[in-house]
Amino acid sequence: MPAASDLFQEIISAQNKGRPKGLVSICSSNFQVLEAVISQAENIKGPLLIESTSNQVNQYGGYMNLTPLEFKEKVYALAGKYNLPQDKILLGGDHLGVQPWPEEPEAEALKKGCRMVYEYARAGYSKIHLDASIPLRDDKSLDPETVFARTARLCRAAEEGFSARRKAEPEARPPVYVIGSEVPFPGGDFQAEAGPEVTSRQDLERTISVAEKHFADNNLEQAWQRVAAIVVQTGVEFENYEIYEYDSSKFQPLTERLQTDGRFVFEGHSSDYQRPAELARMVSDRIAVLKVGPALTFALREVLFSLEMIEQELLYDGISKGEQSSLSNFSRLLDREMQQDPADWEKYYQGSEPEQRLARKYSYFDRCRYYISRDRVQQAAERLIDNLAEIEIPLPLVSQYLPRQYHKLREGELSLHPEELIKDHILDTLAPYFQAANQ
Numbered sequence: 420m421p422a423a424s425d426l427f428q429e430i431i432s433a434q435n436k437g438r439p440k441g442l443v444s445i446c447s448s449n450f451q452v453l454e455a456v457i458s459q460a461e462n463i464k465g466p467l468l469i470e471s472t473s474n475q476v477n478q479y480g481g482y483m484n485l486t487p488l489e490f491k492e493k494v495y496a497l498a499g500k501y502n503l504p505q506d507k508i509l510l511g512g513d514h515l516g517v518q519p520w521p522e523e524p525e526a527e528a529l530k531k532g533c534r535m536v537y538e539y540a541r542a543g544y545s546k547i548h549l550d551a552s553i554p555l556r557d558d559k560s561l562d563p564e565t566v567f568a569r570t571a572r573l574c575r576a577a578e579e580g581f582s583a584r585r586k587a588e589p590e591a592r593p594p595v596y597v598i599g600s601e602v603p604f605p606g607g608d609f610q611a612e613a614g615p616e617v618t619s620r621q622d623l624e625r626t627i628s629v630a631e632k633h634f635a636d637n638n639l640e641q642a643w644q645r646v647a648a649i650v651v652q653t654g655v656e657f658e659n660y661e662i663y664e665y666d667s668s669k670f671q672p673l674t675e676r677l678q679t680d681g682r683f684v685f686e687g688h689s690s691d692y693q694r695p696a697e698l699a700r701m702v703s704d705r706i707a708v709l710k711v712g713p714a715l716t717f718a719l720r721e722v723l724f725s726l727e728m729i730e731q732e733l734l735y736d737g738i739s740k741g742e743q744s745s746l747s748n749f750s751r752l753l754d755r756e757m758q759q760d761p762a763d764w765e766k767y768y769q770g771s772e773p774e775q776r777l778a779r780k781y782s783y784f785d786r787c788r789y790y791i792s793r794d795r796v797q798q799a800a801e802r803l804i805d806n807l808a809e810i811e812i813p814l815p816l817v818s819q820y821l822p823r824q825y826h827k828l829r830e831g832e833l834s835l836h837p838e839e840l841i842k843d844h845i846l847d848t849l850a851p852y853f854q855a856a857n858q
Contacts, residue, residue: 599650
């Protein structure tokens with residue numbers, strides 16, 4: 420399997436020759452999602468890119484309570500379960516920098532950000548998105564000079580982390596970097612009102628020139644040669660119940676700029692929920708890295724809700740008699756967990772209580788992904804799976820609640836076990852991304 424730098428050079432070379440080629444980034448730390456993808460990774464061309472974000476995984480554990488090394492070990496253990504070689508997996512770090520600490524002053528936030536990036540690089544992550552675009556407590560404004568001065572410091576920390584790794588693994592290859600100052604809001608922009616504006620060509624030019632200057636000022640010329648992708652606002656985004664579709668015509672000035680020297684590709688954030696045709700156009704326009712995250716846990720929530728409806732139909736006699744102890748009550752427990760600890764959704768879901776209740780379940784923001792891995796919710800999901808594994812599910816119920824899986828069952832392409840239904844529903848969501856990237 421090629422190193423990250425070789426892989427990106429292959430992608431850039433293909434793009435320079437007019438051949439759409441890209442890479443799908445599985446930006447999720449949910450291990451039900453990751454298991455679904457890893458279980459079918461042998462059917463994917465090239466490496467499987469799995470990324471964790473600075474909020475999910477960091478030196479303090481993040482909301483997954485995992486350090487970068489611990490996350491890597493869990494991913495590799497899951498790969499071992501399916502006999503997937505470790506070199507089939509490419510690990511990436513997303514939004515690495517100061518994002519988790521916006522309320523802290525620059526000195527403290529940057530110190531923590533540098534340590535986090537160091538730990539990612541030392542753990543062996545080979546694709547690193549350096550993100551210093553978040554305003555900090557003492558920032559009255561945030562201009563590109565400040566952003567890329569901080570980005571260079573983060574890169575220095577990553578290079579030091581890689582040096583530490585290389586002492587133990589002399590054959591290790593250095594990481595590839597992704598930069599960008601116009602970074603879409605992670606997980607969707609809850610403040611968007613009229614849709615996102617595509618980055619201007621002038622701002623892209625400034626990003627490249629200012630970043631290169633600060634890398635040179637910090638003696639990071641070699642690292643600059645490994646900057647392979649740039650994050651810009653591509654015009655795609657999502658809100659509670661709205662998706663902003665990709666418009667290729669608005670993006671052409673940026674595509675033309677990168678085609679002039681053939682040096683970089685774009686990394687497309689917030690590409691969740693885009694239609695297959697738009698994903699293919701994005702790759703054709705040099706948006707070669709398609710990141711998808713919330714759409715995958717959205718699909719996980721969808722299939723679990725559908726399975727719960729099947730469970731309730733099949734265990735109806737017990738419900739009618741008031742004997743609900745054997746039911747999973749998955750959706751009710753998930754919502755209870757969210758109501759008891761609203762910190763991860765209350766900024767996103769405004770309005771009346773009925774409006775908030777609906778959003779907690781069905782919003783494209785998918786803030787329930789922050790709760791679906793918690794112990795009590797996970798136990799409910801396991802009970803749901805166990806309940807259905809002990810029952811022969813009638814096919815008409817699958818047709819009612821999981822019609823795509825129903826047709827695969829009829830064709831003999833899928834097992835009726837609930838875990839297989841879950842995996843397949845998630846993989847259906849991912850399929851257009853791999854097709855668009857020619858993976």
